Structures are given as structure tokens and as C-alpha cells.
Amino acid sequence: xxxSSLSVRKGAWTEKEDTxxxxxxxxxxxxxxxxxxxxxxxxxxxxxxxxxxxxYLNPNIKRGAFADxxxxxxxxxxxxxxxxxxxxxxRLPGRTANDVKNYxxxxxxxxxxASSSDPNPHLNPSTPSFRVIKPRPLILSKNxxxxxxxxxxxxxxxxxxxxxxxxxxxxxxxxxxxSYCFPDENNEVMWWDNLMMxxxxxxxxxxxxxxxxxxxxxxxxxxxxxxxSTTCNLDEEDNYGNLDELYxxxxxxxxxxx
DNA sequence: AAATTATACAACCGCCGCATT
DNA sequence: CAATGCGGCGGTTGTATAATT
Numbered sequence: 037x038x039x040s041s042l043s044v045r046k047g048a049w050t051e052k053e054d055t056x057x058x059x060x061x062x063x064x065x066x067x068x069x070x071x072x073x074x075x076x077x078x079x080x081x082x083x084x085x086x087x088x089x090x091x092y093l094n095p096n097i098k099r100g101a102f103a104d105x106x107x108x109x110x111x112x113x114x115x116x117x118x119x120x121x122x123x124x125x126x127r128l129p130g131r132t133a134n135d136v137k138n139y140x141x142x143x144x145x146x147x148x149x150a151s152s153s154d155p156n157p158h159l160n161p162s163t164p165s166f167r168v169i170k171p172r173p174l175i176l177s178k179n180x181x182x183x184x185x186x187x188x189x190x191x192x193x194x195x196x197x198x199x200x201x202x203x204x205x206x207x208x209x210x211x212x213x214x215s216y217c218f219p220d221e222n223n224e225v226m227w228w229d230n231l232m233m234x235x236x237x238x239x240x241x242x243x244x245x246x247x248x249x250x251x252x253x254x255x256x257x258x259x260x261x262x263x264x265s266t267t268c269n270l271d272e273e274d275n276y277g278n279l280d281e282l283y284x285x286x287x288x289x290x291x292x293x294x
Numbered sequence: 295a296a297a298t299t300a301t302a303c304a305a306c307c308g309c310c311g312c313a314t315t
Numbered sequence: 316c317a318a319t320g321c322g323g324c325g326g327t328t329g330t331a332t333a334a335t336t
Contacts, residue, residue, distance in 0.1 A: 138303050
């Protein structure tokens with residue numbers, strides 16, 4: 037079993053141990069955690085070292101109470117992603133997955149249980165938005181995947197299209213990598229537009245607005261685990277494309293024969 | 295003031311996915 | 316293809332501190 041050596045220390049870390057670990061990371065950098073205990077001279081398992089660094093010693097960690105906007109974002113992302121704390125924390129600069137998980141379990145679960153009359157709809161289990169929206173399998177057919185390109189050159193309106201029976205927001209970058217998300221039962225897909233974009237995506241979107249490429253759609257939320265890519269023949273006249281190939285998670289879908 | 299209970303969060307554990315051999 | 320190791324994740328527990336009785 038991992039980390040079960042009898043001589044390995046457990047429990048709270050001492051200042052001395054913290055110092056040794058910090059010096060080790062500063063010298064060798066993050067990674068190669070299995071080497072850290074010997075390198076640092078610590079009688080700890082590598083997992084304990086890694087956890088101590090990622091959840092506590094890392095200087096990038098943000099301390100203090102969660103701000104209102106952070107709490108709101110946690111709730112919204114949890115509604116979308118469920119208990120995928122690392123993904124949620126990834127959208128909260130300086131916050132660790134452990135922090136987010138602890139906060140949610142100690143602060144928000146209590147409210148969730150006790151607040152059916154909560155005015156905040158995201159804390160009220162009786163509202164639809166309280167539900168966790170889980171990714172659904174895609175079923176595509178030729179007829180349901182007619183057009184995904186063009187439509188708005190200035191990115192100032194929503195670009196959606198109909199895939200199968202769902203309205204799914206789609207985005208594509210210059211490499212024809214297309215991302216999409218599912219709407220909730222109220223057909224709302226907009227709320228996390230900006231929240232779900234990282235700096236690279238924002239930069240890309242702004243760059244795209246200045247130099248329109250017809251194979252690019254208005255940027256939409258990205259589900260990081262459900263990404264598809266396509267190759268298309270583009271009709272330059274009307275900016276509408278004909279789908280040639282569609283890949284979902286690396287698997288080719290024969291969209292014209294379904 | 296002491297005992298008890300509740301809370302916050304640090305830390306551990308087992309499992310899983312991926313890369314390498 | 317199977318075995319192995321590494322790194323990471325989420326669930327859960329442990330413990331220090333605060334609040335309450």
C-alpha cells in the first residue's frame with residue numbers, strides 16, 4: 037500500500053519540515069515528488085510532501101475568507117461540474133481544490149440543506165439551477181448537424197446551433213477545434229461565458245474579433261473533457277461550412293451515416 | 295471556569311488515469 | 316499487451332480552535 041512505511045512521519049507539519057520542503061522545491065522545482073523526501077531530508081511520504089506544498093506552502097495560494105464572487109462562482113461551477121474540485125479550483129486563482137472542497141462542505145452544504153427558502157436561487161434546492169448538470173452523451177445525425185460556422189462576424193450575439201435534439205453552443209478556434217456545452221432545461225447556456233474562459237481564450241477571442249476568420253465562432257463555454265474537433269469545407273460565400281469529419285475525444289464519428 | 299459541542303481546515307487514504315517499460 | 320510507477324483526485328478523518336452550555 038502506498039505511503040504505509042512504518043517509519044514515515046504523519047500528522048501536522050512542523051516549521052522545520054515546512055522549511056526543508058520549501059527549500060527543496062525552490063532548489064529542484066515542483067514535480068518528481070517521489071524524490072522529494074530524500075532530497076529534502078524529510079521523513080515523510082511523497083504524497084504528504086506534495087499535499088503540504090500544493091495545499092499550504094505554495095506561495096501562490098490565496099489566504100483568507102472567500103469573497104462573494106468566489107462563493108457565487110463555486111456554487112455555479114458546482115452546479116455545472118459536480119464534485120470536481122480541482123476543475124472548480126482551477127477557475128479560482130489562488131484557491132486550492134482542498135480549500136474549495138472544505139468550504140463547500142462546511143459552508144454551502146449546510147445552506148443547501150437548510151435553505152429551501154433562500155432568496156439566492158443558487159442556494160435554494162428548489163430551483164432548477166441548484167441541480168448538478170452532468171454532461172450528456174452526444175447523438176449526432178447528418179440532419180441535425182447542418183451548420184456550425186459563420187453567423188456572426190463580430191461576436192456580439194450568441195451563436196448556437198442545433199445538434200441532435202439539444203441546442204448546443206459551439207465554438208471553434210483557428211485549428212477547427214470545436215468546443216460546446218449543453219443548456220439547462222431553460223435553455224440557458226450563457227451565464228458562465230466569461231467565467232469559463234481562461235486568459236488564453238480571452239486573448240484569442242479578442243484577437244479573433246480584430247481579424248475575423250470565418251471558421252471561428254463566437255467563443256462559448258468549454259467543457260474541458262468533452263471536446264471535439266472537425267475538418268470542414270468552408271463556403272466562402274456565406275461562411276457556412278459543410279462538416280467533413282468530426283472527432284469526439286479522439287474518436288472519429290461517422291456523422292453522415294447515423 | 296470547566297466541560298461539551300460545533301466548526302474549520304489540514305492531512306490521510308485508496309483509487310484511478312496515464313506514461314513508460 | 317501487461318506490469319509498474321507516478322501524479323493527481325475526491326472522500327473521509329483527525330485535530331486545533333471557537334462557541335456554547
